[in-house]
Amino acid sequence: MEDKEVNILLVEDDEVDIMNVQRAFKKNNITNPLHIAHNGLEALEMLKEGAIPMPPIIILDINMPKMNGIEFLQELRKDPALNRISVFVMTTSNEDSDKINAYNLNVAGYILKPLSFEKFLTSVATLNRYWKLCERP
Numbered sequence: 001m002e003d004k005e006v007n008i009l010l011v012e013d014d015e016v017d018i019m020n021v022q023r024a025f026k027k028n029n030i031t032n033p034l035h036i037a038h039n040g041l042e043a044l045e046m047l048k049e050g051a052i053p054m055p056p057i058i059i060l061d062i063n064m065p066k067m068n069g070i071e072f073l074q075e076l077r078k079d080p081a082l083n084r085i086s087v088f089v090m091t092t093s094n095e096d097s098d099k100i101n102a103y104n105l106n107v108a109g110y111i112l113k114p115l116s117f118e119k120f121l122t123s124v125a126t127l128n129r130y131w132k133l134c135e136r137p
């Protein structure tokens with residue numbers, strides 16, 4: 001079976017979390033190009049200006065400066081050129097209101113950032129299996 005390499009956009013403001021995602025990709029032998037935006041505004045700018053290849057998958061934090069994850073999702077879903085992108089929330093927010101708002105904006109999944117790196121590795125490996133199984137046009 002052929003590996004499906006897809007571009008992934010990580011929208012995350014915490015440098016430690018960014019490094020953890022990069023480390024988890026490396027440890028899980030995930031070679032997909034990973035592009036990074038540090039807040040929702042930067043991510044929208046990157047997507048709309050074509051600064052990166054259009055990613056079919058976004059990994060999104062909720063708590064960020066300038067434009068948080070929910071605000072980003074609202075803007076993303078309004079844009080016909082971007083609204084079909086699969087978004088996985090990966091956040092420390094365990095607030096029911098964030099979960100409800102995220103699912104109401106059609107996220108593909110809501111993942112709480114695990115406290116241990118080993119659990120984080122497992123979460124990223126699961127995401128990798130998911131996007132390898134998905135068929136895209």
